[in-house]
Amino acid sequence: MRSRSLLALPLVAAALFVGGPLRAESGPRSSAQDADAPQHRRCKPCGTTGLVACGDRVHKGVDLDLEGNLAYCSHVGDCDTCGGTGRVDCERCERPDAAERLGQMRARRDAARARHAELEAEVERSLPGGESEHFRLIWDLESMKVGRKRLDRHELLHLFAERMEAVHARYREVLEVEESAIPDRSAMAVWWLPTDHDDAARRWCGGSATMGVKRMGPKPFFSVCGNRSHFADDTDLHRYLVHNAAHLILSNHTPQQWMGQFKGAAWYDEGLASWLETDLGGGAQTWCFQEQDARGMWGGGKWRVALRKLVASEAAPSVAQVLQRDVNALEMVEQAVAFSLIDHLIHRDAAALPELGRRLKKKEPVRDALKEVYGLSPLTLESAWQAWVLETYPKR
């Protein structure tokens, strides 16, 4: 379903990077900003945006309608006519602001192109990918079935951008986080060949593993081999990427630090990543620190139902134990409880959660941080959480 909305992405979405909606006439005129906006004669070819797809032959075979959510897309290529933005001035209408917007798009595109070129220079070959507002992306999979439709590499790159931006937006929305609190773009690479993943992981993430590898903190970087031997389908891969994007964003959220390495903070790191995975991926199945390839379902894929059963049968691990777990020792069931504790704290006061995270990154004991921020001890959290789970989580 999401892919359909992406593929219908109109040309006007190019406004994303240059601020303000372009469709001044088509939407309801309600805001004060609209009231001040100049009137423009309706123009069908450009949707009254003043911009149309570039007709230069260098883009032959490239679907420029996809452009809009990437500042730079390697598939558009370099072009003297449009400067590689895929957009030119509409000749059928007059929008004095179009030239200025095009100028901004070109400047942004050039800066993003230069950053992408740095990666290419290191590996001495071109890399399929680009840059969205908050992510540097490499997408190497040739094609993949999404829902009922098979998408090609270019379509998948834009879908990837849309999905990762959704993680960033949801993180900021739910936790009420300022844009400036997450200073760096997160880099994410999805490879077809295990050898390319291995090379990228060693080069940019400082390590290697069969599954995903991430560098956390400042300028976070994630690499994974996304082929069928690791991910059965798009849903599987989507959840995994959402989960890892959440880790990168959390680690880049100031103070830029990977909290998962600290005892007493692993539950927060994994719990929040699984929470966003559930929220945006429709379920959670990613285990960062279990045995390689020991991914897959816990609780039949329905965590809230399974957690309710666990609490009802008094079989849940103690909250005090989950809060103190070392990241490498976090059992599947403990990660599910961590997810649920985050779920509960979001329910209590979502905007306070980043302050708790900040304290955990500063190695403040979890017991003290919890008391200061939420006024809870591990024991009072446990009883409140259990009652809330029994009251609100579904039975099936």
Ligand SMILES: [Zn+2]
């Ligand atoms: Zn593109």
Ligand SMILES: [Zn+2]
């Ligand atoms: Zn062009």
Ligand SMILES: [Zn+2]
């Ligand atoms: Zn026009």
Ligand SMILES: [Zn+2]
């Ligand atoms: Zn994780």
